[in-house]
Amino acid sequence: MIHNLNHLELRTGFTQYDLVGMAALLKLCPNLETKMLDYLFKIEEDETLSEGLSSKPVELSMPSLKQVSVTSYTGTEDEVNFMKILSTQGVALEKIILVRGHVGAKSRVQMVLYRNAY
Structure with missing residues (x-):
């Protein structure tokens, strides 16, 4: 067990393989x-x-989780399924921050979803 870890940054995908x-x-x-x-x-x-x-089914056990940030969010099927997993499993979140990926020189757009909004 890693009891002292309270902030985690992962570089990963959202396929079934990654979620396991x-x-x-x-x-x-x-x-x-x-x-x-x-x-x-x-x-x-x-x-x-x-x-x-x-x-x-993938069960994400995160009893203390307050915030998830996803950078380069593009709305792929795997990303949307991951967001559904977070909401349907009743993960104890305060907010989800989705930072939309950009194409070319366009700026990044950030969207914040608060617990009572999803």
Whole structure:
């Protein structure tokens, strides 16, 4: 267990493969309060999960979590599914910050979702 960790920054994707690893890590961090996710653009496909793991729902255990920030948010299906997991599992969040990725010289747009808004 990593009891002293209260802020975590991860560079990861949001596929089922990524979420299984994220769930395993979060179970070791019961006092995590903030999590920043920087999307990892992958060149290769994920390895195939076993049927037992790929059919099992991902449970994100984060009892102390107050804030999640996602940088370079583009609204992909995997990102939207991750946001649904956060809201449907009743994760104890105060807010989610989505920083929209940008194309070219356009500026980044930040969206903040507060607990009573989702």
